[in-house]
Amino acid sequence: MLGWIGAPVLVRRLVWPLMPETYSRSDWRALGNIKLKHYVLRKGKHGYWLPTAKMRAMGFGIVSCGHDGPDAWAIAKEWEERYQRARSGLEKPPARVYPTGSVGDGFERFRRSNEWKSKPPRTREDWDRGWKYIDPLFGDVDPKTVTFEMLDRWYGRLKVTKGDGEAGRALKIWRALYNVLAGMKLCLPEADPSQIIRKTGVPGRTETWQEGEVVRLVKAAWRAGYRGLACVIAVAWDTGFAPVDVRTLTPAQAVTSGADMAFTSDRAKTGEPAIGTLTARAQRLVEAYVAGLDYDLHDDAPIFRTKGFKPTGRGGRPRLPVPYTKDSLIDDFADLRRAVFGKGEMRRLMDMRRTGAVEANAGGASVEAIAAKMANSIDQNRRLQKTYMPVNIAAVRAADEARRIGRRLLGSEQNKLRKLKLGGGKS
Template identity: 40%
Template sequence: MTASSECDMGKDKIRHLIFMGRRWRYKPSKDMKPHGFRFTTLSAGVVIAGKNYPSAQDKTRAIGWNNEWDQIRCGETTSRPRWPTGSVGEAYDRALRLRAATRVTKGQRQTKDQESRDDWLRAWKWLEPVFGDVDPATIETEHFLRLEPVSGLAKGLIPKIETAVSTTERHRVIKVWRALWVLMEAMGYTHGKKDPSLAIANSTAPPRQAVWTEGEVVRLCKRAWRMGYKGLAACMATAWDSQLSPIDLRSLTTGQRTDDLQGAIFALARAKTNRAAAGSLGKRATHLLDGYIASLPFELMPNAPIFRTRGSATTTKGGKPQQPAPYTKNKLGFDFRVVRTAEFGLVETRQLADMRRSGTVEATAGGASAQAISTKMANTLATSTRLQQTYNPVNVVTVRDVDSHRREGRAKLRKNKPGRKV
């Protein structure tokens, strides 16, 4: 490059084009973002006399985006496409619309809790910065994993996710990417190219093995009740007997409840899969649940969540104390950690969700079949929008049979209790 070229490049200052983190990046203003302009990472550019300059391609792209914004500001056009034609981002948006249409045809509706746990939305936070405006046909395996020759370190999307979060998160993201690639292939975005991520094994992380014992859960419930966390105490007792996940527990209402001779039964659809489930409780958990409901300073409506926080002594504008609010995901986890630490100390890391696994350990030790346990945990039943008609006597009997096997297994586990806590 000549001296004159160097001089010209130094004088060429392009709006919103910045050098940050050893890369040139396009940083739109807050007014530009509602119109589809996004923070975009470009190339490393070129180095001349120790100074960093954007490449010709980076400059062209930035100038093009600025021209589009100028047209919008001047009223010549109202908006710009969210993604370039033929890009991964465009295919992703089409895939989301297709998934939504599929749910509508099945009569399903995605709740806020389901949306917050949607693997596609979660994975896109990692995929968008790397592949959002990229042509799928230009993506190579090295974008996911490569060895940097100078440092000898692994680079790419996979090491980035594993370092920032976990191997479980990496497995989820790559799983969604491969499902997205299948759709992109069907919609003609890949031009016959095979998924480049298939050259890398997407192994799963080791599953959790932590379990609770009945005695430990009883101690937690008593501790929570004495500390004023009555809603949490009832929630833990319900979790232990019903083997429902925390997200399902938080949505339980009195309108879903019926009773038989052995205790309460909740008829619901699991939040994650929308499959029909029956959450059965024994007499002791039912008694604790009834005591908690009776202790509430107000009457629960049939469609109102049962389990609530301790409330607050502070007053509202009307001069009344703040009422206990329904448990949220974060609040339930926080209160559980408070009670767990008070009972078992800071070294304890087991979670409320581990009680679901603990029930399976008991039932298996008592001789329950895998099919019966699956029925109890609602992971093989067909989806139904009319839940009350789904729970026929056969299903309830199967669920109660698993409860019986759990009691038998619990007795066996007590007799063969190891020297250290499981």
């Protein structure tokens, strides 16, 4: 018998072997005696979760739950709980509901999976950044109907409006998402029409910093009250860590090796273990910063924080220092860079990591030592690099010493090229 929108259907059948593992036996016994709101049957066997007009205005749409049974009830129960949480203000309602089997529907399913949750935060950010270009054109579309011509026009328009870098990122995420959708049986595997498109490469960054410039940045930040930022810059310069790995450092990651202070870290981007040593100057800076805090740091709390704000005679709302986020670190560093070097300077904090590799290479460090320092595999065989060259403090120190040698060579006359005049002319 057909149910109406908002009319409950009594769940009468319990088939234990088919019950999803996420629900216990007692959960399903309870469902046998209660009514699932907004769950209806069509043709006596297909279950749907049908929201009311008020619920649709919040962003909820019709959800196909499949053949009537424990699996369908679980889906209906999940959506009902999401609605109740959204109605109570405990969860944001869905911004958009995609047709069943569409590209957007597949992506939403993937985002609720453990596979998605296991991805590093930076990887998830990369997917979301690419998805914002995919969604407007393909979110509601059946992936089997997407053609080469559609993708070609989409990619070409992105290149013109957003540049080669963002267009390439969007195409990369589309290709990764297509493989996910194929695994969900929403499209044919190995039939992605975008594979015909040749992605335009983007030249890599080559910018580097000089030690004196970094010293100027650190001193300017400290004097302006941005002491957390000053420490972030000093630590990034010494350790070669990426900005995200520096701003998330905690007291629990601080270690000593002899007279040296260092930080251990699992890189946010790759999960690779890393060791970053500090010079005596950076160590004194970090110790002075921590000693000057008005509170005790928890072992797992980020060390470096924003400046905050204390109202003066002109008034204003006080703001406590908080751990640096990606955006706040970018903004504060950009303000500092502009104050020290002017508006024309566009180098970034992340370029200090590249500088370390350039200096170590110029100083004669081996590829193995540089790989240990940077916690990545810069040779051709990643598996052998992991097996035979694990991260160790001796290799990191070798790279540090090579950086010092390379820094001197890069700043000396030996690194400068002058025009050579061949032949002095006839007398």
